[in-house]
Amino acid sequence: xxxxxxxxxxxxxxxFDVVLADNFIKRGLGxxxxxxxxxxxxxxxxxxKITMHTFFMLYPIDVIFIDKDMVVEAVRLxxxxxxxxxxxxxxxxxxxxxxxxxxxxxxxxxxxxxx
Numbered sequence: 001x002x003x004x005x006x007x008x009x010x011x012x013x014x015x016f017d018v019v020l021a022d023n024f025i026k027r028g029l030g031x032x033x034x035x036x037x038x039x040x041x042x043x044x045x046x047x048x049k050i051t052m053h054t055f056f057m058l059y060p061i062d063v064i065f066i067d068k069d070m071v072v073e074a075v076r077l078x079x080x081x082x083x084x085x086x087x088x089x090x091x092x093x094x095x096x097x098x099x100x101x102x103x104x105x106x107x108x109x110x111x112x113x114x115x
Contacts, residue, residue, distance in 0.1 A: 007115030074102035
């Protein structure tokens, strides 16, 4: 997959312009202490169960875990929480909390659009 060319991600009724977390520093900092507006941050990695935190976050976030281009898990997290994904995944999408039932996204196909 040519990571740097991914510009948008579509999941169900949601479509996001993405900021790629494509190096060690970007993956380590994620959305801490920053606001990327209506965009989402996309993390790509080798298949595993991710453990993450929302320390130093400025707002609650929704997180979608993706494996084989399908949503396998979704969670809403407030700042200063930690979370361990129960499923294996190869990608994670983080964005500002939306007014949506995240569980309805599980099983949805994820489309990665390149620009």
